[in-house]
Amino acid sequence: MKVLRVSEVLTAINGHLTHGDNNLEIHNVCRQLRNLKDHSLYFHLSKKLIDPSLLIGKSHYVIVTEDNRMERYLDSSSCLVLVENSKNAFLDFIDYYRGLFTIPVIGVTGTCGKTTTKEMIKHILKKDYRVHGTYSSQNGLHLNLQYLLGMDKNTEIAVFEMGVAYPGNIRISGRYFKPTIGVITNIGEAHLEGCGTLEKYVKAKGEMLEVLSNNGTLVINGDDENIKKLSLESFKGKVLSFGINDHSDFRASNVKYGAHGMQYRLHFSNEMYEVFIPGYGEHNVYNSLSAIAAAQIIGIPIEIGINRLRDFKGMERHVKTYNGFNGSTIIDDTWSCNPSSVKSAIEVLKNISKGKKEVLVLGKMQRLGNRLKEQHEKMGQTIMNYGGVDYLIAVGSSAALTGERGITLGLNPSNVFFVNDANELESILDGISNEDMIILFKFSLGKMDPSYRKVVEKYRLS
Structure with a gap:
Protein backbone atom coordinates (compact mmCIF):
# COMPACT_ATOMS: atom_id res chain seq x y z
CA MET A 1 0.00 0.00 0.00
CA LYS A 2 0.97 3.65 -0.23
CA VAL A 3 2.60 4.92 2.95
CA LEU A 4 0.26 7.22 4.84
CA ARG A 5 0.57 9.37 7.94
CA VAL A 6 -1.87 9.43 10.82
CA SER A 7 -2.74 13.04 10.02
CA GLU A 8 -4.05 12.00 6.58
CA VAL A 9 -6.22 9.27 8.05
CA LEU A 10 -7.62 11.61 10.71
CA THR A 11 -8.94 13.92 8.03
CA ALA A 12 -10.33 11.07 5.93
CA ILE A 13 -12.30 9.42 8.75
CA ASN A 14 -13.10 12.51 10.83
CA GLY A 15 -11.17 11.02 13.74
CA HIS A 16 -9.77 12.60 16.91
CA LEU A 17 -6.23 11.71 17.98
CA THR A 18 -6.15 11.26 21.77
CA HIS A 19 -2.79 9.55 22.08
CA GLY A 20 0.37 9.51 19.98
CA ASP A 21 2.04 11.38 17.12
CA ASN A 22 0.01 12.33 14.05
CA ASN A 23 3.18 12.06 11.93
CA LEU A 24 3.47 8.31 12.56
CA GLU A 25 3.68 6.41 9.28
CA ILE A 26 1.16 3.69 8.34
CA HIS A 27 2.48 0.90 6.15
CA ASN A 28 -0.35 -1.60 6.33
CA VAL A 29 -3.87 -2.23 7.60
CA CYS A 30 -4.55 -5.38 9.61
CA ARG A 31 -7.96 -6.96 10.08
CA GLN A 32 -7.08 -9.03 13.15
CA LEU A 33 -5.38 -7.63 16.23
CA ARG A 34 -3.11 -10.63 16.62
CA ASN A 35 -1.52 -9.65 13.30
CA LEU A 36 -0.69 -6.13 14.47
CA LYS A 37 2.80 -5.10 13.40
CA ASP A 38 4.88 -1.94 13.51
CA HIS A 39 3.18 0.85 11.55
CA SER A 40 -0.11 -1.07 11.28
CA LEU A 41 -3.54 0.55 11.26
CA TYR A 42 -6.30 -1.40 13.02
CA PHE A 43 -10.02 -0.60 12.99
CA HIS A 44 -11.77 -1.97 16.06
CA LEU A 45 -15.06 -3.07 14.48
CA SER A 46 -16.17 -5.55 17.13
CA LYS A 47 -18.50 -4.66 19.98
CA LYS A 48 -16.28 -6.69 22.30
CA LEU A 49 -13.54 -4.89 24.21
CA ILE A 50 -10.01 -5.24 22.93
CA ASP A 51 -7.96 -7.76 24.91
CA PRO A 52 -5.01 -5.65 26.22
CA SER A 53 -2.77 -8.73 26.32
CA LEU A 54 -2.75 -8.72 22.51
CA LEU A 55 -0.88 -5.40 22.59
CA ILE A 56 1.97 -6.56 24.80
CA GLY A 57 5.33 -6.19 23.08
CA LYS A 58 3.88 -4.25 20.14
CA SER A 59 4.62 -0.65 19.21
CA HIS A 60 4.21 2.04 16.55
CA TYR A 61 0.66 1.06 15.66
CA VAL A 62 -2.62 2.94 15.25
CA ILE A 63 -5.96 1.85 16.68
CA VAL A 64 -9.21 3.42 15.49
CA THR A 65 -12.02 2.81 17.95
CA GLU A 66 -15.14 4.16 19.63
CA ASP A 67 -13.76 3.11 23.06
CA ASN A 68 -11.73 5.83 24.82
CA ARG A 69 -10.79 3.38 27.61
CA MET A 70 -8.14 1.87 25.35
CA GLU A 71 -5.70 4.73 25.86
CA ARG A 72 -4.35 3.31 29.12
CA TYR A 73 -3.12 0.15 27.35
CA LEU A 74 -1.14 1.79 24.53
CA ASP A 75 2.61 2.32 24.66
CA SER A 76 4.02 5.79 24.07
CA SER A 77 4.98 5.12 20.44
CA SER A 78 1.45 4.22 19.31
CA CYS A 79 -1.70 6.15 18.44
CA LEU A 80 -5.33 6.02 19.52
CA VAL A 81 -7.94 7.58 17.24
CA LEU A 82 -11.49 8.03 18.50
CA VAL A 83 -14.43 8.03 16.08
CA GLU A 84 -18.19 8.07 16.49
CA ASN A 85 -18.70 4.91 14.43
CA SER A 86 -15.84 2.52 13.66
CA LYS A 87 -17.57 0.83 10.74
CA ASN A 88 -18.29 4.15 9.03
CA ALA A 89 -14.70 5.22 9.69
CA PHE A 90 -13.44 2.04 8.06
CA LEU A 91 -15.60 2.59 4.99
CA ASP A 92 -14.48 6.23 4.82
CA PHE A 93 -10.88 5.02 4.90
CA ILE A 94 -11.58 2.64 1.99
CA ASP A 95 -13.08 5.49 -0.02
CA TYR A 96 -10.12 7.70 0.81
CA TYR A 97 -7.49 5.13 -0.09
CA ARG A 98 -9.15 4.22 -3.38
CA GLY A 99 -9.41 7.94 -4.15
CA LEU A 100 -5.62 8.24 -4.03
CA PHE A 101 -5.47 6.46 -7.39
CA THR A 102 -6.57 7.98 -10.68
CA ILE A 103 -5.78 4.87 -12.69
CA PRO A 104 -7.91 2.54 -14.83
CA VAL A 105 -9.50 -0.17 -12.71
CA ILE A 106 -11.16 -3.09 -14.50
CA GLY A 107 -13.76 -5.14 -12.66
CA VAL A 108 -14.64 -8.55 -14.13
CA THR A 109 -17.68 -10.59 -13.19
CA GLY A 110 -19.71 -13.40 -14.75
CA THR A 111 -20.85 -16.93 -14.07
CA CYS A 112 -18.05 -18.51 -16.10
CA GLY A 113 -14.84 -17.21 -17.59
CA LYS A 114 -14.20 -14.30 -15.23
CA THR A 115 -10.89 -15.67 -13.93
CA THR A 116 -9.62 -16.54 -17.41
CA THR A 117 -10.79 -13.19 -18.78
CA LYS A 118 -9.10 -11.35 -15.91
CA GLU A 119 -5.86 -13.24 -16.52
CA MET A 120 -6.06 -12.59 -20.27
CA ILE A 121 -6.45 -8.87 -19.62
CA LYS A 122 -3.45 -8.88 -17.27
CA HIS A 123 -1.45 -10.86 -19.83
CA ILE A 124 -2.12 -8.27 -22.53
CA LEU A 125 -1.42 -5.25 -20.31
CA LYS A 126 1.61 -6.37 -18.29
CA LYS A 127 4.16 -5.62 -21.03
CA ASP A 128 3.24 -1.94 -20.96
CA TYR A 129 2.00 -1.33 -17.42
CA ARG A 130 2.53 -2.32 -13.82
CA VAL A 131 -0.65 -4.30 -13.27
CA HIS A 132 -2.13 -5.31 -9.93
CA GLY A 133 -4.99 -7.79 -9.67
CA THR A 134 -6.80 -10.48 -7.79
CA TYR A 135 -5.05 -13.81 -7.34
CA SER A 136 -6.26 -16.83 -9.29
CA SER A 137 -10.03 -17.14 -8.73
CA GLN A 138 -9.89 -16.03 -5.10
CA ASN A 139 -12.55 -13.33 -5.08
CA GLY A 140 -14.18 -13.64 -1.65
CA LEU A 141 -15.31 -10.40 -0.03
CA HIS A 142 -12.92 -10.94 2.89
CA LEU A 143 -10.04 -10.45 0.43
CA ASN A 144 -11.24 -7.06 -0.85
CA LEU A 145 -9.14 -4.98 1.55
CA GLN A 146 -6.04 -7.04 0.85
CA TYR A 147 -6.45 -6.50 -2.89
CA LEU A 148 -7.26 -2.80 -2.54
CA LEU A 149 -4.17 -2.19 -0.41
CA GLY A 150 -2.13 -4.12 -2.98
CA MET A 151 -2.38 -0.98 -5.09
CA ASP A 152 0.69 1.12 -4.35
CA LYS A 153 2.67 4.01 -5.81
CA ASN A 154 3.89 1.78 -8.67
CA THR A 155 0.46 0.50 -9.74
CA GLU A 156 -0.65 1.78 -13.14
CA ILE A 157 -3.68 -0.44 -13.78
CA ALA A 158 -5.69 -2.80 -11.59
CA VAL A 159 -7.81 -5.77 -12.69
CA PHE A 160 -10.14 -7.22 -10.08
CA GLU A 161 -12.39 -10.27 -10.24
CA MET A 162 -15.74 -9.57 -8.58
CA GLY A 163 -17.70 -12.66 -7.60
CA VAL A 164 -21.33 -13.04 -6.54
CA ALA A 165 -22.50 -15.47 -3.89
CA TYR A 166 -25.31 -13.25 -2.58
CA PRO A 167 -27.14 -10.12 -3.71
CA GLY A 168 -25.15 -7.04 -2.75
CA ASN A 169 -21.72 -8.63 -3.20
CA ILE A 170 -20.77 -6.48 -6.19
CA ARG A 171 -21.98 -3.34 -4.41
CA ILE A 172 -19.56 -4.18 -1.58
CA SER A 173 -16.68 -5.00 -3.92
CA GLY A 174 -17.53 -1.89 -5.93
CA ARG A 175 -17.06 0.30 -2.87
CA TYR A 176 -13.53 -1.08 -2.48
CA PHE A 177 -12.48 -1.14 -6.13
CA LYS A 178 -14.63 1.51 -7.88
CA PRO A 179 -14.03 0.07 -11.36
CA THR A 180 -13.79 2.44 -14.30
CA ILE A 181 -14.33 -0.46 -16.73
CA GLY A 182 -16.76 -3.27 -15.97
CA VAL A 183 -16.84 -6.62 -17.79
CA ILE A 184 -19.73 -9.10 -17.56
CA THR A 185 -18.66 -12.32 -19.29
CA ASN A 186 -22.03 -14.13 -19.08
CA ILE A 187 -24.82 -14.93 -16.63
CA GLY A 188 -25.87 -18.55 -16.24
CA GLU A 189 -27.54 -20.56 -13.50
CA ALA A 190 -25.23 -20.56 -10.49
CA HIS A 191 -25.06 -19.44 -6.84
CA LEU A 192 -28.78 -20.07 -6.52
CA GLU A 193 -28.29 -21.19 -2.91
CA GLY A 194 -27.33 -17.62 -2.02
CA CYS A 195 -29.40 -15.65 -4.50
CA GLY A 196 -32.49 -17.86 -4.37
CA THR A 197 -33.64 -17.47 -7.97
CA LEU A 198 -32.05 -16.91 -11.35
CA GLU A 199 -33.81 -13.54 -11.54
CA LYS A 200 -32.17 -12.38 -8.31
CA TYR A 201 -28.82 -13.71 -9.47
CA VAL A 202 -29.13 -11.75 -12.72
CA LYS A 203 -29.89 -8.59 -10.75
CA ALA A 204 -26.91 -9.27 -8.47
CA LYS A 205 -24.60 -9.43 -11.48
CA GLY A 206 -26.26 -6.26 -12.77
CA GLU A 207 -24.96 -4.39 -9.74
CA MET A 208 -21.90 -3.81 -11.91
CA LEU A 209 -23.87 -1.00 -13.57
CA GLU A 210 -24.35 0.68 -10.18
CA VAL A 211 -20.68 0.62 -9.16
CA LEU A 212 -19.33 1.94 -12.46
CA SER A 213 -18.88 5.69 -12.60
CA ASN A 214 -21.03 7.67 -15.03
CA ASN A 215 -18.03 8.07 -17.32
CA GLY A 216 -17.11 4.39 -17.06
CA THR A 217 -17.36 1.76 -19.76
CA LEU A 218 -19.40 -1.44 -19.55
CA VAL A 219 -18.27 -4.42 -21.65
CA ILE A 220 -20.95 -7.10 -21.98
CA ASN A 221 -21.61 -10.37 -23.76
CA GLY A 222 -24.02 -9.34 -26.50
CA ASP A 223 -25.15 -12.93 -27.08
CA ASP A 224 -26.12 -13.71 -23.49
CA GLU A 225 -29.87 -13.91 -22.96
CA ASN A 226 -29.69 -13.15 -19.24
CA ILE A 227 -27.48 -10.10 -19.75
CA LYS A 228 -30.14 -8.83 -22.16
CA LYS A 229 -32.53 -8.75 -19.18
CA LEU A 230 -30.45 -6.02 -17.51
CA SER A 231 -31.84 -2.53 -17.94
CA LEU A 232 -29.20 -0.16 -19.28
CA GLU A 233 -31.47 2.90 -19.33
CA SER A 234 -30.10 4.46 -16.14
CA PHE A 235 -26.46 3.76 -17.00
CA LYS A 236 -24.85 6.96 -18.29
CA GLY A 237 -21.51 5.51 -19.32
CA LYS A 238 -20.43 3.83 -22.55
CA VAL A 239 -21.53 0.28 -23.43
CA LEU A 240 -19.56 -2.03 -25.71
CA SER A 241 -20.58 -5.59 -26.59
CA PHE A 242 -18.72 -8.70 -27.69
CA GLY A 243 -20.06 -11.88 -29.22
CA ILE A 244 -20.62 -13.89 -32.36
CA ASN A 245 -23.91 -12.38 -33.46
CA ASP A 246 -23.84 -9.54 -35.99
CA HIS A 247 -24.82 -6.75 -33.61
CA SER A 248 -21.77 -7.02 -31.31
CA ASP A 249 -19.11 -4.30 -31.37
CA PHE A 250 -16.31 -6.87 -31.03
CA ARG A 251 -17.57 -9.73 -33.18
CA ALA A 252 -16.10 -13.13 -33.93
CA SER A 253 -16.80 -15.05 -37.12
CA ASN A 254 -15.43 -18.20 -38.77
CA VAL A 255 -14.85 -19.78 -35.36
CA LYS A 256 -12.90 -23.05 -35.72
CA TYR A 257 -11.09 -25.58 -33.58
CA GLY A 258 -7.42 -25.49 -34.56
CA ALA A 259 -4.29 -27.20 -33.32
CA HIS A 260 -4.33 -26.71 -29.53
CA GLY A 261 -6.68 -23.75 -29.64
CA MET A 262 -9.36 -21.68 -31.31
CA GLN A 263 -9.17 -19.68 -34.52
CA TYR A 264 -11.55 -16.91 -35.53
CA ARG A 265 -11.88 -13.59 -37.28
CA LEU A 266 -12.43 -10.51 -35.14
CA HIS A 267 -14.47 -7.66 -36.60
CA PHE A 268 -14.35 -4.21 -35.03
CA SER A 269 -15.11 -0.81 -36.54
CA ASN A 270 -14.93 -2.03 -40.16
CA GLU A 271 -11.59 -3.74 -39.55
CA MET A 272 -10.93 -7.49 -39.54
CA TYR A 273 -8.24 -9.44 -37.65
CA GLU A 274 -7.20 -13.10 -37.61
CA VAL A 275 -7.06 -14.50 -34.07
CA PHE A 276 -5.63 -17.62 -32.46
CA ILE A 277 -6.30 -18.37 -28.79
CA PRO A 278 -4.58 -21.26 -26.97
CA GLY A 279 -7.13 -23.51 -25.34
CA TYR A 280 -10.24 -25.15 -26.70
CA GLY A 281 -13.83 -24.06 -26.55
CA GLU A 282 -16.17 -21.38 -27.83
CA HIS A 283 -16.18 -20.01 -24.30
CA ASN A 284 -12.51 -19.08 -24.79
CA VAL A 285 -13.48 -17.11 -27.89
CA TYR A 286 -15.83 -15.06 -25.72
CA ASN A 287 -13.21 -14.69 -22.98
CA SER A 288 -10.64 -13.42 -25.46
CA LEU A 289 -13.09 -11.02 -27.11
CA SER A 290 -13.85 -9.38 -23.78
CA ALA A 291 -10.16 -9.21 -22.85
CA ILE A 292 -9.20 -7.65 -26.18
CA ALA A 293 -12.05 -5.17 -25.79
CA ALA A 294 -11.01 -4.16 -22.25
CA ALA A 295 -7.39 -3.74 -23.32
CA GLN A 296 -8.44 -1.69 -26.35
CA ILE A 297 -10.35 0.69 -24.05
CA ILE A 298 -7.12 1.14 -22.06
CA GLY A 299 -5.30 1.98 -25.28
CA ILE A 300 -3.73 -1.29 -26.43
CA PRO A 301 -4.24 -1.67 -30.20
CA ILE A 302 -6.31 -4.69 -31.11
CA GLU A 303 -3.58 -6.33 -33.19
CA ILE A 304 -1.17 -6.10 -30.23
CA GLY A 305 -3.73 -7.63 -27.87
CA ILE A 306 -4.27 -10.47 -30.34
CA ASN A 307 -0.55 -11.13 -30.72
CA ARG A 308 0.01 -11.21 -26.98
CA LEU A 309 -2.79 -13.71 -26.40
CA ARG A 310 -1.13 -16.20 -28.72
CA ASP A 311 1.19 -17.25 -25.89
CA PHE A 312 -1.38 -16.99 -23.10
CA LYS A 313 -1.22 -20.02 -20.82
CA GLY A 314 -4.65 -21.16 -19.74
CA MET A 315 -5.66 -21.65 -16.14
CA GLU A 316 -4.94 -25.00 -14.51
CA ARG A 317 -7.95 -27.34 -14.42
CA HIS A 318 -9.89 -25.09 -16.78
CA VAL A 319 -10.72 -27.33 -19.80
Missing part, protein backbone atom coordinates in the same frame (compact mmCIF):
# COMPACT_ATOMS: atom_id res chain seq x y z
CA LYS A 320 -7.07 -28.31 -20.33
CA THR A 321 -6.14 -31.34 -22.44
CA TYR A 322 -3.44 -33.89 -21.60
CA ASN A 323 -2.09 -37.24 -22.73
CA GLY A 324 -3.74 -39.80 -20.52
CA PHE A 325 -3.31 -43.16 -18.82
CA ASN A 326 -3.67 -46.22 -21.10
CA GLY A 327 -3.18 -44.00 -24.15
CA SER A 328 -6.37 -42.02 -23.56
CA THR A 329 -6.82 -38.26 -23.96
CA ILE A 330 -7.85 -36.32 -20.86
CA ILE A 331 -9.77 -33.06 -20.50
CA ASP A 332 -9.27 -31.71 -16.98
CA ASP A 333 -12.04 -29.25 -16.10
CA THR A 334 -12.14 -29.77 -12.35
CA TRP A 335 -11.86 -26.19 -11.08
CA SER A 336 -15.59 -25.56 -10.71
CA CYS A 337 -18.85 -27.12 -11.83
CA ASN A 338 -22.08 -25.38 -12.74
CA PRO A 339 -24.56 -25.84 -15.60
CA SER A 340 -22.90 -23.27 -17.87
CA SER A 341 -19.41 -24.67 -17.44
CA VAL A 342 -20.63 -28.26 -17.93
CA LYS A 343 -22.18 -27.28 -21.27
CA SER A 344 -18.96 -25.55 -22.36
CA ALA A 345 -16.89 -28.60 -21.43
CA ILE A 346 -19.20 -30.98 -23.29
CA GLU A 347 -18.91 -28.78 -26.39
CA VAL A 348 -15.13 -29.13 -26.22
CA LEU A 349 -15.41 -32.90 -25.74
CA LYS A 350 -17.63 -33.18 -28.79
CA ASN A 351 -15.41 -31.02 -30.97
CA ILE A 352 -12.08 -32.68 -30.23
CA SER A 353 -13.10 -36.32 -29.77
CA LYS A 354 -12.72 -36.97 -33.53
CA GLY A 355 -14.24 -40.45 -33.45
CA LYS A 356 -12.80 -41.49 -30.09
CA LYS A 357 -15.16 -42.92 -27.49
CA GLU A 358 -16.38 -40.13 -25.24
CA VAL A 359 -16.37 -40.51 -21.46
CA LEU A 360 -17.95 -37.91 -19.19
CA VAL A 361 -17.07 -38.13 -15.49
CA LEU A 362 -19.59 -35.78 -13.90
CA GLY A 363 -19.82 -34.67 -10.28
CA LYS A 364 -22.18 -32.45 -8.35
CA MET A 365 -22.94 -29.04 -9.81
CA GLN A 366 -22.33 -26.61 -6.98
CA ARG A 367 -24.37 -23.91 -5.25
CA LEU A 368 -27.70 -24.55 -6.92
CA GLY A 369 -29.77 -24.47 -3.73
CA ASN A 370 -33.28 -25.83 -4.16
CA ARG A 371 -32.71 -26.05 -7.93
CA LEU A 372 -30.12 -28.83 -7.52
CA LYS A 373 -32.39 -31.75 -8.45
CA GLU A 374 -33.98 -29.87 -11.33
CA GLN A 375 -30.65 -28.76 -12.80
CA HIS A 376 -29.08 -32.22 -12.60
CA GLU A 377 -32.06 -33.82 -14.30
CA LYS A 378 -32.01 -31.07 -16.90
CA MET A 379 -28.33 -31.81 -17.55
CA GLY A 380 -29.33 -35.33 -18.61
CA GLN A 381 -31.42 -33.73 -21.36
CA THR A 382 -28.57 -31.38 -22.25
CA ILE A 383 -26.16 -34.29 -22.70
CA MET A 384 -28.62 -35.95 -25.07
CA ASN A 385 -29.09 -32.66 -26.96
CA TYR A 386 -25.36 -32.83 -27.71
CA GLY A 387 -25.78 -36.36 -29.04
CA GLY A 388 -25.07 -38.24 -25.82
CA VAL A 389 -21.76 -39.78 -24.77
CA ASP A 390 -20.40 -43.31 -25.00
CA TYR A 391 -19.89 -43.56 -21.25
CA LEU A 392 -21.24 -41.48 -18.39
CA ILE A 393 -19.81 -41.91 -14.90
CA ALA A 394 -21.94 -40.12 -12.30
CA VAL A 395 -20.03 -39.29 -9.12
CA GLY A 396 -22.29 -38.94 -6.09
CA SER A 397 -26.03 -38.79 -5.56
CA SER A 398 -26.58 -35.46 -7.33
CA ALA A 399 -24.84 -36.49 -10.55
CA ALA A 400 -26.75 -39.77 -10.33
CA LEU A 401 -29.89 -37.79 -11.18
CA THR A 402 -28.22 -36.79 -14.46
CA GLY A 403 -27.31 -40.39 -15.21
CA GLU A 404 -30.81 -41.65 -14.49
CA ARG A 405 -32.33 -38.98 -16.72
CA GLY A 406 -29.85 -39.81 -19.47
CA ILE A 407 -30.85 -43.48 -19.37
CA THR A 408 -34.51 -42.50 -19.61
CA LEU A 409 -33.70 -40.45 -22.70
CA GLY A 410 -31.69 -43.15 -24.45
CA LEU A 411 -28.20 -43.58 -22.96
CA ASN A 412 -27.12 -47.23 -22.89
CA PRO A 413 -27.73 -48.35 -19.27
CA SER A 414 -24.72 -50.67 -19.49
CA ASN A 415 -22.48 -47.66 -20.11
CA VAL A 416 -23.80 -45.46 -17.33
CA PHE A 417 -22.01 -45.98 -14.02
CA PHE A 418 -22.87 -44.67 -10.57
CA VAL A 419 -20.00 -44.25 -8.08
CA ASN A 420 -19.75 -42.86 -4.58
CA ASP A 421 -16.03 -42.90 -3.87
CA ALA A 422 -12.72 -42.48 -5.65
CA ASN A 423 -11.85 -46.18 -5.54
CA GLU A 424 -15.00 -47.04 -7.46
CA LEU A 425 -14.25 -44.33 -10.01
CA GLU A 426 -10.69 -45.55 -10.51
CA SER A 427 -11.83 -49.15 -10.88
CA ILE A 428 -14.36 -48.30 -13.60
CA LEU A 429 -11.89 -46.11 -15.50
CA ASP A 430 -9.23 -48.82 -15.34
CA GLY A 431 -11.72 -51.22 -16.84
CA ILE A 432 -12.75 -49.11 -19.82
CA SER A 433 -9.94 -46.69 -20.65
CA ASN A 434 -7.82 -47.16 -23.76
CA GLU A 435 -6.09 -45.22 -26.53
CA ASP A 436 -9.36 -44.88 -28.44
CA MET A 437 -10.97 -42.87 -25.64
CA ILE A 438 -11.24 -39.24 -24.51
CA ILE A 439 -12.18 -38.67 -20.88
CA LEU A 440 -13.66 -35.43 -19.56
CA PHE A 441 -13.34 -34.95 -15.79
CA LYS A 442 -16.00 -32.39 -14.88
CA PHE A 443 -16.47 -31.68 -11.18
CA SER A 444 -15.29 -29.29 -8.45
CA LEU A 445 -12.24 -31.00 -6.96
CA GLY A 446 -11.98 -28.42 -4.21
CA LYS A 447 -15.38 -29.52 -2.89
CA MET A 448 -14.58 -33.24 -2.94
CA ASP A 449 -12.58 -35.77 -0.98
CA PRO A 450 -8.83 -35.40 -1.82
CA SER A 451 -8.76 -39.01 -3.02
CA TYR A 452 -10.50 -37.92 -6.23
CA ARG A 453 -7.54 -35.68 -7.03
CA LYS A 454 -5.30 -38.74 -7.07
CA VAL A 455 -7.52 -40.39 -9.67
CA VAL A 456 -7.39 -37.33 -11.93
CA GLU A 457 -3.61 -37.08 -11.51
CA LYS A 458 -3.20 -40.77 -12.33
CA TYR A 459 -5.02 -40.34 -15.63
CA ARG A 460 -3.63 -36.90 -16.49
CA LEU A 461 -0.09 -37.81 -17.46
CA SER A 462 1.23 -34.66 -19.14
